[in-house]
Amino acid sequence: xxxxxxxxxxxxxxxxxxxxxxxxxxxxxxxxxxxxxxxxxxxxxxxxxxxxxxxxxxxxxxxxxxxxxxxxxxxxxxxxxxxxxxxxxxxxxxxxxxxxxxxxxxxxxxxxxxxxxxxxxxxxxxxxxxxxxxxxxxxxxxxxxxxxxxxxxxxxxxxxxxxxxxxxxxxxxxxxxxxxxxxxxxxxxxxxxxxxxxxxxxxxxxxxxxxxxxxxxxxxxxxxxxxxxxxxxxxxxxxxxxxxxxxxxxxxxxxxxxxxxxxxxxxxxxxxxxxxxxxxxxxxxxxxxxxxxxxxxxxxxxxxxxxxx
Amino acid sequence: xxxxxxxxxxxxxxxxxxxxxxxxxxxxxxxxxxxxxxxxxxxxxxxxxxxxxxxxxxxxxxxxxxxxxxxxxxxxxxxxxxxxxxxxxxxxxxxxxxxxxxxxxxxxxxxxxxxxxxxxxxxxxxxxxxxxxxxxxxxxxxxxxxxxxxxxxxxxxxxxxxxxxxxxxxxxxxxxxxxxxxxxxxxxxxxxxxxxxxxxxxxxxxxxxxxxxxxxxxxxxxxxxxxxxxxxxxxxxxxxxxxxxxxxxxxxxxxxxxxxxxxxxxxxxxxxxxxxxxxxxxxxxxxxxxxxxxxxxxxxxxxxxxxxxxxxxxxxxxxxxxxxxxxxxxxxxxxxxxxxxxxxxxxxxxxxxxxxxxxxxxxxxxxxxxxxxxxxxxxxxxxxxxxxxxxxxxxxxxxxxxxxxxxxxxxxxxxxxxxxxxxxxxxxxxxxxxxxxxxxxxxxxxxxxxxxxxxxxxxxxxxxxxxxxxxxxxxxxxxxxxxxxxxxxxxxxxxxxxxxxxxxxxxxxxxxxxxxxxxxxxxxxxxxxxxxxxxxxxxxxxxxxxxxxxxxxxxxxxxxxxxxxxxxxxxxxxxxxxxxxxxxxxxxxxxxxxxxxxxxxxxxxxxxxxxxxxxxxxxx
Numbered sequence: 014x015x016x017x018x019x020x021x022x023x024x025x026x027x028x029x030x031x032x033x034x035x036x037x038x039x040x041x042x043x044x045x046x047x048x049x050x051x052x053x054x055x056x057x058x059x060x061x062x063x064x065x066x067x068x069x070x071x072x073x074x075x076x077x078x079x080x081x082x083x084x085x086x087x088x089x090x091x092x093x094x095x096x097x098x099x100x101x102x103x104x105x106x107x108x109x110x111x112x113x114x115x116x117x118x119x120x121x122x123x124x125x126x127x128x129x130x131x132x133x134x135x136x137x138x139x140x141x142x143x144x145x146x147x148x149x150x151x152x153x154x155x156x157x158x159x160x161x162x163x164x165x166x167x168x169x170x171x172x173x174x175x176x177x178x179x180x181x182x183x184x185x186x187x188x189x190x191x192x193x194x195x196x197x198x199x200x201x202x203x204x205x206x207x208x209x210x211x212x213x214x215x216x217x218x219x220x221x222x223x224x225x226x227x228x229x230x231x232x233x234x235x236x237x238x239x240x241x242x243x244x245x246x247x248x249x250x251x252x253x254x255x256x257x258x259x260x261x262x263x264x265x266x267x268x269x270x271x272x273x274x275x276x277x278x279x280x281x282x283x284x285x286x287x288x289x290x291x292x293x294x295x296x297x298x299x300x301x302x303x304x305x306x307x308x309x310x311x312x313x314x315x316x317x318x319x320x321x322x
Numbered sequence: 323x324x325x326x327x328x329x330x331x332x333x334x335x336x337x338x339x340x341x342x343x344x345x346x347x348x349x350x351x352x353x354x355x356x357x358x359x360x361x362x363x364x365x366x367x368x369x370x371x372x373x374x375x376x377x378x379x380x381x382x383x384x385x386x387x388x389x390x391x392x393x394x395x396x397x398x399x400x401x402x403x404x405x406x407x408x409x410x411x412x413x414x415x416x417x418x419x420x421x422x423x424x425x426x427x428x429x430x431x432x433x434x435x436x437x438x439x440x441x442x443x444x445x446x447x448x449x450x451x452x453x454x455x456x457x458x459x460x461x462x463x464x465x466x467x468x469x470x471x472x473x474x475x476x477x478x479x480x481x482x483x484x485x486x487x488x489x490x491x492x493x494x495x496x497x498x499x500x501x502x503x504x505x506x507x508x509x510x511x512x513x514x515x516x517x518x519x520x521x522x523x524x525x526x527x528x529x530x531x532x533x534x535x536x537x538x539x540x541x542x543x544x545x546x547x548x549x550x551x552x553x554x555x556x557x558x559x560x561x562x563x564x565x566x567x568x569x570x571x572x573x574x575x576x577x578x579x580x581x582x583x584x585x586x587x588x589x590x591x592x593x594x595x596x597x598x599x600x601x602x603x604x605x606x607x608x609x610x611x612x613x614x615x616x617x618x619x620x621x622x623x624x625x626x627x628x629x630x631x632x633x634x635x636x637x638x639x640x641x642x643x644x645x646x647x648x649x650x651x652x653x654x655x656x657x658x659x660x661x662x663x664x665x666x667x668x669x670x671x672x673x674x675x676x677x678x679x680x681x682x683x684x685x686x687x688x689x690x691x692x693x694x695x696x697x698x699x700x701x702x703x704x705x706x707x708x709x710x711x712x713x714x715x716x717x718x719x720x721x722x723x724x725x726x727x728x729x730x731x732x733x734x735x736x737x738x739x740x741x742x743x744x745x746x747x748x749x750x751x752x753x754x755x756x757x758x759x760x761x762x763x764x765x766x767x768x769x770x771x772x773x774x775x776x777x778x779x780x781x782x783x784x785x786x787x788x789x790x791x792x793x794x795x796x797x798x799x800x801x802x803x804x805x806x807x808x809x810x811x812x813x814x815x816x817x818x819x820x821x822x823x824x825x826x827x828x829x830x831x832x833x834x835x836x837x838x839x840x841x842x843x844x845x846x847x848x849x850x851x852x853x854x855x856x857x858x859x860x861x862x863x864x865x866x867x868x869x870x871x872x873x874x875x876x877x878x879x880x881x882x883x884x885x886x887x888x889x890x891x892x893x894x895x896x897x898x899x900x901x902x903x904x905x906x907x908x909x910x911x912x913x914x915x916x917x918x919x920x921x922x923x924x925x926x927x928x929x930x931x932x933x934x935x936x937x938x939x940x941x942x
Binding site (some may be wrong): 219227265277278 | 453461490613755758769770773774776777778779781782784785788789792824825826828831832834835838839842843846850868871872875876878879880881882883884885887889890891892893894895898899902
């Protein structure tokens with residue numbers, strides 16, 4: 014089996030400007046939604062309330078979920094707790110609402126729908142913990158960015174490092190933008206997914222850059238755009254198959270992973286799709302704009318050859 | 323050129339054997355069990371306890387599937403949960419006849435069904451996190467300021483008695499936020515006081531301040547002293563929590579420091595958070611009292627006392643050695659005066675001993691008491707749940723000054739450790755507050771395991787089917803390498819006993835999806851080399867060699883992200899990061915070394931190799 018039988022290098026770099034404009038627009042749209050809608054943070058970040066309810070008979074969690082939604086409580090998680098008669102409801106913290114009152118209000122609604130519901134406990138997750146989580150997340154992001162820049166600058170050259178990081182940060186912003194646009198819940202696992210995507214899609218850039226470096230040494234007569242085109246074309250098969258494989262694993266998580274893993278897998282899916290695009294069609298033009306040249310990789314042994322370039 | 327030296331094959335074989343061995347326990351599943359451990363650090367778990375449990379089960383006619391003892395607990399395995407609960411009740415009745423003063427924790431637990439020889443080489447199943455097994459998680463914030471305030475208040479009392487001892491007249495010692503202000507009428511007294519305080523309280527930083535007509539001396543804790551006090555407070559709180567949680571009957575509690583001022587408490591299997599919270603907040607104290615030796619040696623009085631009628635002003639206790647004694651009700655010293663307790667050895671006899679450090683007021687009281695009571699006995703009691711226990715009742719041989727006290731005699735090293743721990747653990751050193759609480763019911767835990775398992779399985783199967791269809795034999799080899807990766811990853815997680823959470827399982831699934839990248843790179847390279855006219859053998863060698871740089875670069879960048887998550891992440895993020903990082907490491911080995919090994923075994927020895935089973939490469 015062979016999906017890609019491309020004999021000539023595809024002229025990606027001829028359309029470099031188009032690709033960069035497309036990504037600039039998506040990027041700006043993502044920033045716009047992040048700014049206007051904001052992220053819908055989970056209980057871990059915002060603080061929140063847990064309510065334990067017990068019934069004299071087996072509780073119908075779906076019915077409780079419906080009742081709560083009807084009463085205007087969105088994003089509640091309902092799960093059996095200990096036994097089938099007990100139910101745990103998790104609710105996000107809303108400004109101006111105290112957790113003690115919330116408990117009674119929920120109970121009134123639940124009791125109306127299914128008599129005999131008994132409030133066992135109202136728990137609270139402090140908001141100060143969330144603030145720290147967000148801070149640590151930001152530090153982790155910064156550290157990943159710095160670490161990758163330093164590593165790539167050492168292994169390749171600073172132009173590659175900067176291009177790769179810009180391309181992949183743009184992925185991160187787009188993932189966040191999607192979460193803002195659809196108001197999906199941004200939880201700790203999603204944060205982990207976002208950072209994993211950063212490491213993962215830099216991979217893609219690295220693989221292409223590796224080829225570019227090799228081509229710079231081998232294809233002595235070619236121009237920089239030709240070299241980039243060749244590197245991308247030779248790698249297309251690998252790019253699609255690798256990301257396809259990773260996506261299969263992520264898709265499996267998306268289907269079978271349940272609620273907790275749903276948005277985690279969703280973030281990865283967006284990350285993988287945009288990762289392919291950005292590391293190939295954003296990073297490479299950037300490298301070109303930044304002015305990569307053969308001399309940066311090939312020691313000028315014969316000065317004559319330089320003139321040819 | 324495609325042959326491995328023998329040692330490389332041996333290395334692969336060794337990795338596979340270890341991988342299989344340590345993955346094995348995960349397949350046996352878990353059996354219901356009852357775990358008996360000691361509530362009090364002074365009551366040890368030993369062979370006798372094992373025999374007692376066995377006898378109890380025999381007399382109650384309950385069949386068990388094995389009894390195991392380790393350093394901290396005795397565990398009995400049962401066929402089903404019904405027998406398990408029956409056995410728990412029977413053991414509970416036999417070991418803890420007095421429910422209010424239980425000496426043992428009898429808890430329901432699950433233990434691996436894996437054979438004993440696996441357990442003997444420390445091959446244990448993966449350690450499941452709370453989100454997979456159910457339980458309660460608390461994050462407690464320790465009030466470090468509170469610890470310092472507490473210390474300053476105690477220091478103020480010490481300074482007052484110091485001024486009295488040295489006959490230095492002051493007009494008041496008060497705490498003003500994080501400083502102590504000592505006021506004097508003249509400069510001369512202040513200078514003398516300053517010298518005295520510097521001598522007695524090396525932890526204080528002193529400054530002279532003119533405050534109106536008052537000559538003020540302001541004292542604050544030195545930064546290094548503050549740090550020490552706070553570290554001590556945190557350590558002591560953790561110890562105290564340990565002791566309290568023992569009473570909850572939790573099989574495997576986790577109590578760990580997190581960051582500078584937080585403590586994580588995880589109680590797997592516990593559902594009753596209200597009770598857990600109540601127990602976490604309780605206090606226990608230490609008391610030093612004198613023994614009523616005269617009456618303790620009078621058998622008639624002791625007999626009366628044993629029946630519940632001790633002489634007025636005394637209480638009846640049984641010492642740990644079994645000897646009954648009468649202890650005076652008047653408290654000489656409480657645990658508040660104790661600043662540290664460490665196990666050690668007696669300087670002269672080299673017997674195990676516990677070294678106590680008292681604060682200065684405590685030291686003075688202790689000095690007075692010991693001076694006045696040489697030759698008499700002194701009892702050290704631990705008061706918990708309103709009930710006291712005499713830990714030790716040594717004879718006072720000489721006056722003891724300087725605030726350094728040693729308890730020794732009839733103690734083993736283990737006991738000395740335990741007593742020191744108990745004394746340290748008496749009460750909380752600083753107030754704590756719950757800032758986060760998570761509860762996961764067992765149903766949710768089981769559901770999460772199933773979800774994680776299914777996600778990984780179906781993702782894995784999809785990749786294997788695709789790879790084999792696309793790259794034929796080389797795809798199959800890649801799939802085998804991926805299986806080896808999974809095997810090694812699970813073995814490593816089992817070996818390290820790293821906590822596996824649902825995000826951790828997600829990381830396994832993701833790692834598998836990412837690990838295949840290396841093999842795709844290699845296979846694509848080999849195809850390309852063949853297309854460019856290389857011979858099959860040369861194509862294999864060049865494919866692996868050229869792809870390696872790329873594989874290394876891409877894995878290092880992934881690892882950088884993984885490590886950052888590991889360092890800065892907490893909770894679910896960390897669970898993800900641990901597995902992610904380990905997975906990257908194992909994938910490097912399996913995708914490059916193992917797959918090459920298989921390829922070499924299949925193709926390496928063939929001289930006249932004309933084609934490779936790697937899919938269609940005919941077009942050009």
